[in-house]
Amino acid sequence: MTAKVSYLISKPVVTINKGTHSIDAAKKMAEHNIGSLIIMDNEKLIGIITERDIIRALGKGISLDLPVEEIGTTKNLITINENDSIYKAAELMAKNNIRHLIVTNNDGKLVGIISIRDLIRESHVLKALSVTSEQEWIGSD
Template sequence: MIVSQLITKKPVIASKDISIREAAKIMKKEEVGSLVIVDKDYKAIGIVTERDLLYAIADEIPLDKPVSEIMSQNPVTIEENSDISEAVALMTSREIRHLIVVDHDGKVKGVISIRDVARAVGAIALDLAFW
């Protein structure tokens, strides 16, 4: 199974200049746990997760500050045609819960979560159990 098969929805993206509050509103509206921050070429320059928002609130960072202040820079990405085993290895070794899927030009195609990967690995294991 390849990584692109795990993408269930269009990526939710934003500019680094939006406010932290606006980022939270977008994530709530789109019902996602992460927001990919992209440049003008649609390439990922950062990612903001629910955990980043939680830490920002706990650290009393003003919510009108730009999201670039709390995003994880240089996010981990994986090419869309990579095998799911590579995604598992990346997420485990980097201790991340969201992985940005990109095409061969580095443009964002989607985001997969640890939940997506676990579901797929479970389905593969179940399928193998019947062999």
């Protein structure tokens, strides 16, 4: 039996409302010692803002007075179902060069979020990745 993504959700998801200043998102991330917030419009999931988004904005001279939906990601959101394998989560993160993955249920409702750190702690993923790496290495002869 493969471990499910829901197994990796270790903390309650922290959200922020659409229209909130990005500087307030940065403060909230610092307060909760987390690297991302889910952007909500009422009860609807509309995006994610991460520490990387904040750093990129600062590096480009973009004001953090802009709303979170203008700094974060609201289009082409990458999500994973809570019942998918943790291996699939690792693949999605690697393929899309992301560190946070939004977890939803079968109805598309927000369940939580997992980070690359959550995956690193999961021994099942490390074992699966090592087997895959060995197979790719052997197949490259």
